[in-house]
Amino acid sequence: MATNITSISGAKHDSLWSVREDLHARFDGLVDPHHVDAILDSVAAGRDAKITMFSKIFIAREATAALQQVAGNVNADLLDFIALNRGMAA
Numbered sequence: 001m002a003t004n005i006t007s008i009s010g011a012k013h014d015s016l017w018s019v020r021e022d023l024h025a026r027f028d029g030l031v032d033p034h035h036v037d038a039i040l041d042s043v044a045a046g047r048d049a050k051i052t053m054f055s056k057i058f059i060a061r062e063a064t065a066a067l068q069q070v071a072g073n074v075n076a077d078l079l080d081f082i083a084l085n086r087g088m089a090a
Contacts, residue, residue, distance in 0.1 A: 015051045016044055019060045023067065030071040039066050 014020065023036050043063045047055060 016040060016056065016059065019056055019063070022060065023063060026064070027067045027071060031067055035070060036067060039063050039070070 020037065020040055023040055024033060027036050040059070040063045043059050043066065044051065047059065049055065051059070
């Protein structure tokens with residue numbers, strides 16, 4: 001019989017998990033994965049307010065712009081193509 005798990009002790013909730021997943025799908029292989037996380041975390045840390053669905057849009061845009069600069073201004077169409085080939089919606 002299965003048991004219901006209601007919490008995982010010590011697990012850290014990442015309110016930006018979906019943005020993080022999308023950025024990794026677009027930039028891994030072009031930028032070191034640790035840099036993807038560091039840039040996203042840095043952008044998010046610059047926000048004073050609680051992270052909401054609305055603020056995630058701006059955080060994602062700012063992190064994408066920074067990662068494109070690090071990646072050497074890779075063409076946005078190429079990033080979309082990479083994301084689609086990895087099974088992620090661009």
